[in-house]
Each structure stands twice: as C-alpha cells, then as structure tokens.
Amino acid sequence: ASIRTTAVRDGDYWIINGTKQWITNGPICDFCTVVATTDPSKGLKGINFFLVEKGTPGFSYGQVINKLGCRGVVTGELVFDNCRIPAENWLGDDLEKGVEYLGEILDEIRIMTGAMALGIARAAYQEALEFARKRVAFGRPIGKYQLIRAKFADMATEMEAARLLIYRAAWMLDQGMNCRKEAIMAKVFATEVCQKVVDEATRIYGANGFALEYAPQRHFRDARFLLYGGGTHEVLRDYLGRLLIGRL
Numbered sequence: 001a002s003i004r005t006t007a008v009r010d011g012d013y014w015i016i017n018g019t020k021q022w023i024t025n026g027p028i029c030d031f032c033t034v035v036a037t038t039d040p041s042k043g044l045k046g047i048n049f050f051l052v053e054k055g056t057p058g059f060s061y062g063q064v065i066n067k068l069g070c071r072g073v074v075t076g077e078l079v080f081d082n083c084r085i086p087a088e089n090w091l092g093d094d095l096e097k098g099v100e101y102l103g104e105i106l107d108e109i110r111i112m113t114g115a116m117a118l119g120i121a122r123a124a125y126q127e128a129l130e131f132a133r134k135r136v137a138f139g140r141p142i143g144k145y146q147l148i149r150a151k152f153a154d155m156a157t158e159m160e161a162a163r164l165l166i167y168r169a170a171w172m173l174d175q176g177m178n179c180r181k182e183a184i185m186a187k188v189f190a191t192e193v194c195q196k197v198v199d200e201a202t203r204i205y206g207a208n209g210f211a212l213e214y215a216p217q218r219h220f221r222d223a224r225f226l227l228y229g230g231g232t233h234e235v236l237r238d239y240l241g242r243l244l245i246g247r248l
C-alpha cells in the first residue's frame, strides 16, 4: 500500500492528513470518500475509507489540473491538513476490511472503465464509418478501398470481443461472483482496443482527423484517460499475472 494519507484516531474523531491528486469532480464535490491508512505497518490491511464533507476545517480544494482530454469534467487535488472528522465518518465495521472494500470498488470501476472505452471506440468507429462512406478520394468513396475496409473489419471484431468481455465481467459482478480477473481483462482489453480505434478514426479522417473542428481528435484525447483510470496496464497486467500464476 503506497497510500500516504493518514487517519489517526483522537477520541471521538479521526484526524486526516495528506493530499489526493487527480480526483475526478474533486474541486466541486460536496463530500468525498477518502482512502487513508490507519496503520502503515499493516500495509494494505491498514487502509480504510472515510467520509469528509465540504466545509470541514482542514479540508480544502487544491490545484485544478489542465488536462489533455475529458475536458468536460473537472479534475484536481484535495488537501487534508489536520482535518478532524467525527468517528462515525469511518465507513466500515472492521479496520482490517478496508482493502476488501477497495478491491470490490475497483472491480466495478474497471468494468465501468472498460464500458467507457467501448463507448468512446463506438462513437469514433461510427463517425469514421460515415466519413468513409461519403469522402471521395481519387474518384471513389474511400470505403471502397480494401485497406480502409480491412480497418473496419478489424475494429468491429475487436470491439465485439471487448463487448463480450465487459458483459461477462458485469454479469459476474451482478451475480455476486468473484470477477477480479475478468474485470481486469475487460478493462485492459477494451481500453487497448479503444486506443486502436480512435487512432484509426483519425487516420480515416485524413487531415481532418487533425483538425480541432472534428470529433475524432476529441475521442483520441479522451481515450488516453482510460489508460490510467482504474489502474495502469503495467500494474494491472502484473497483478493479473500474479493472480494467474499464484503465490510462488
């Protein structure tokens, strides 16, 4: 657990100290759930969730981050400086179970991130499809060229595979089954497919794919967020590999 924000019990209160970066909607939140360590010596077993409300002394909004994509959502820092919250704002019933809750939340976030990836990919694909049908180059609609058709064949196939992985992981979650591995597979695969599709869409658009006036560049920029949200692919593939191989 590399979580450095701390929560220390003080009578009927918890005192929170630390800074959270890259928090989606953080700078406009009315309340937030904060992960902090209550016992750094316990590693992951020492982390817990706390509810902090806007206006609590010691809680403030930090820098708003100027992002490449997802510009319709505000993202920024949250600062906790001796922030004192009532004891009942600890979210849980066992101080050693926080890591379990985190795992379950991350399963949901990863499936959701996979679904977002598929949504962005589908939008980019659809726009590229319409463009390929109507854009005429060298006397023919570009959709008549085999290399362009092959791009659509590959994109559609990979998006379908991503969709099935996402649906299966979501179904398992709904059934209350353990879907840790499936959620990671769905997130990583769908996000990589999305990177490929948004890239192809900008190519199919030709120079217009480079123009801020058209949608493909926005999908291209927005898709980058998915590489980090829910965990980077280096970390997730390492974790998935560990789950598959088991303890050695």
Ligand SMILES: Cc1cc2nc3c(=O)[nH]c(=O)nc-3n(C[C@H](O)[C@H](O)[C@H](O)COP(=O)(O)OP(=O)(O)OC[C@H]3O[C@@H](n4cnc5c(N)ncnc54)[C@H](O)[C@@H]3O)c2cc1C
Pocket (backbone or CB within 6 Å): 021, 022, 023, 024, 025, 067, 070, 075, 225, 228, 229, 230, 231, 232, 233, 234, 235, 238
């Ligand atoms: C738009 C946006 C919104 C976000 N919203 C939220 C939010 O609401 N809440 C929230 O908590 N977080 C949020 N995040 C943060 C996101 O979860 C982190 O960016 C992500 O977990 C990666 O952490 P990091 O940026 O510190 O990268 P680092 O951990 O510093 O990683 C840097 C590089 O090192 C690699 N790396 C790190 N550790 C390992 C390892 N063990 N093995 C191999 N490679 C490794 C990474 O893969 C990466 O390539 C958001 C990020 C973005 C971009």
